[in-house]
Amino acid sequence: MELKMQGVVLLVLLCAMAEGRVFGRCEWARLLKNSGMHNYRGVSLADWVCLTENESHYNTRAINRNTDGSTDYGIFQINSRYWCKDGGVSAANGCGINCSDLLSDNPTVAINCAKRVVRDPNGIRAWVAWRRNCQGRDLSRYLAGCGV
Numbered sequence: 001m002e003l004k005m006q007g008v009v010l011l012v013l014l015c016a017m018a019e020g021r022v023f024g025r026c027e028w029a030r031l032l033k034n035s036g037m038h039n040y041r042g043v044s045l046a047d048w049v050c051l052t053e054n055e056s057h058y059n060t061r062a063i064n065r066n067t068d069g070s071t072d073y074g075i076f077q078i079n080s081r082y083w084c085k086d087g088g089v090s091a092a093n094g095c096g097i098n099c100s101d102l103l104s105d106n107p108t109v110a111i112n113c114a115k116r117v118v119r120d121p122n123g124i125r126a127w128v129a130w131r132r133n134c135q136g137r138d139l140s141r142y143l144a145g146c147g148v
Contacts, residue, residue, distance in 0.1 A: 020059050020060040020061025020062070020103065020105060021059070021060045021061070021105040021107075022057065022058055022059045022060075023058040023060075023075075024058070025049065025053070025058065025142065025146070026145065026146035026147075026148075028049060028052065028058050029045060029049050029142070029143055029146045029148050030146065030147075030148055031107070032045055032048050032049065032111070033045055033148050035108075035111045036115075037111065037114075037115075038148075040115060040118065041115075041118045041119060041123060041124075042123075043118055043123070043124050044139070045143060045148060046139035046140065046142045046143050047124060047130065047134055047139060048114075049139075049142040049143065050130065050133060050134035050137075050139050050142050051076070051124070051127050051129060051130040051134055052075050052076060053142070054129040054130070054132075054133040054134065055072070055075070055076060055077035055127065055129045056074065056075045056076070056077055058075060059075060060074055060075050060103060060104060060105050060107055060110070061074070061103045061105075062074060062075065062077060063103070064077060066079075068081070068089070069088060069089040070088065070089050070090075071086060071088060071099065073086075073099045073100075073102040073103060074102035074103050074104075074107070074110045075102075075107055075110050076102070076110050076111075076113070076114045076117075076127075077127070077129070078095070078099075078102055078110065078113050078114065078117065080099050082094055083095045083113060083116070083117060084097050084098060084099035084101070084102060084113070085097070085098050085099060086098070086099035086100070094116055094117070094120070095112070095113035095116050095117075097109060097113060
């Protein structure tokens, strides 16, 4: 019985590791604010929360393979073609990191890379999910009840 229970515990731990850390909306909003993201390059905190909800559902280990051969990594879904190196179609490494660094449960590297992306001339428009789901919309619900 004890050996069977250990197997169940191991399976649960492996599943948790594969999923990564999934932040709650308000927890994520507070972390972003404490990381200097509110009004960073004119981008509101609500825009960042909206962007990450629509890109990854606040999951640090989200990965999306694109039809052009590039891959989007982490909570911000940062693209490998321009911003990180993954051994695939990386043409540039704007953040100077390996893409796997964006999958950490500690989102510091991802936040710093998102700051680099938003300094690019495209700014927040670099994220398709922001343009489709956040741009020009009332985003107050993303911060509602969070105390930020």
